[in-house]
Amino acid sequence: MEKNMSDLRQRFYIEDCPVRGEVVHLEEALQTILSQRPYQPAVQILLGEMLSATALLASTLKIKGRISLQIQASGTLKWAMAECTHLGEVRGLADYEDDPHFQEASDSSTVLKTLQNPVLFINIEPEFGERYQGIVPLDQPTLARCLMQYYDLSAQIPTHIVLATTTERSGGLLIQLLPRNNEEEQQLIDEDIWPRLTMLTETLKSEELTQLSANEILYRLYNEEQVKLPEIEQLKFGCTCSKERCANALIQIGVDAVRETLAEQNPILMDCQFCQARYTFTAEEALGLFGEHLS
Ligand SMILES: [Zn+2]
Incomplete structure (x- = not known):
């Protein structure tokens, strides 16, 4: 079967440094998901960001199973959810009432600011074993900022996330500073690396994240670092119903x-x-x- 090169996840490491990251792109899967209901543009953008985000978060799991992001709110958007399995299968859905504010959007902030009493859940459902549910406060302007805050406060893993979506293609990038366990190792690394990498990551423009290939993005951001790339993983639309x-x-x-x-x-x-x-x-x-x- 021919590999679909429009829906993928590229992991990367920075040599000699406890940092790992991922770049994801969704195109066919995004269009399949968005074609299931006649969504208004801002809801499409929110779903695109949620799908990229779950594809990024799924890569941080060490278990077989699935991870989902689920927003529940009162107001015109009732709920939205996106899920990714360890096999890279994504699906998503949202329920809302027509809202003139949803006619256009450049990012998730358009919908987020209309939400009333919102809750964002991160659900982790292993094939075997205990389910986990985390609650992410939706008090930042964008989904990426809410998730970063969650990682910093709850998981205590410094994490930087960038999300961008058009109605055609969504992209996401995540970098994480991995925990280090011994002092010796801490001394060996370049202390400026994390602030430098997050600052570089922030310079990525939305159009670049959605339009450039993973390789081009990583070169554009981190060409002064030694970036190592394992094999690309395929993402695709898939449903876990049965x-x-x-x-x-x-x-x-x-x-x-x-x-x-x-x-x-x-x-x-x-x-x-x-x-x-x-x-x-x-x-x-x-x-x-x-x-x-x-x-
Ligand atoms: Zn199904």
Whole structure:
């Protein structure tokens, strides 16, 4: 299969220095996701940034599973979510009411400033093991700034994130100063490296982040450093829905609600809003989830 070069993640390291980073680009996946609903421009931009951000954050995970960012709010935007798995599969969705403020946007600040009582969750769901949920205060002007603040305060890993999106293509860049464990090592590194790298990173323009290749971006920013590039990883649209997950959702709502649903719709049809897949449950299957039979 031909590699799709428009949706990818490039990890990088700076030689002799405890810094790692990632550059991500999403194009086909972004367009697939944005075509699922008629989103207003500012919501498209917010989703693009959230998708790039999850693709960046997924790279920091050491587990198999998925990471998602989820905004919940009252106001015209109800919720927005973006998810990336360890396989580099991304999906996203938002629910909102038309808002004249959403007609244009250059970054996530357009939507963020309209939110009422917003909460941003970072969810980490390993394939096996405990789920984790962090809450990120949405009190900075952009999504990137909110996430940076979260890393600095909660994770205590100095992290710099830049996000930029058009309705065609989204880009993101993350650099992290990795924890060092012994004093000797601390003395060996160049103390100015982190302030220097973050300052350089801040000079990246939105158009550069969305339009240049990962190589060009890294050269443009860090050509005075020795940048090491492992192999590029592919990102793509992918959905984690399944019949099993739908069954779990039915179990969650309970047998009475399932009986009520069956009275109106038999078989029960469940459409995945992320990918439009349709799952069908006959009455026998749906009630069988509760160990019950048709009566
Ligand atoms: Zn799906």
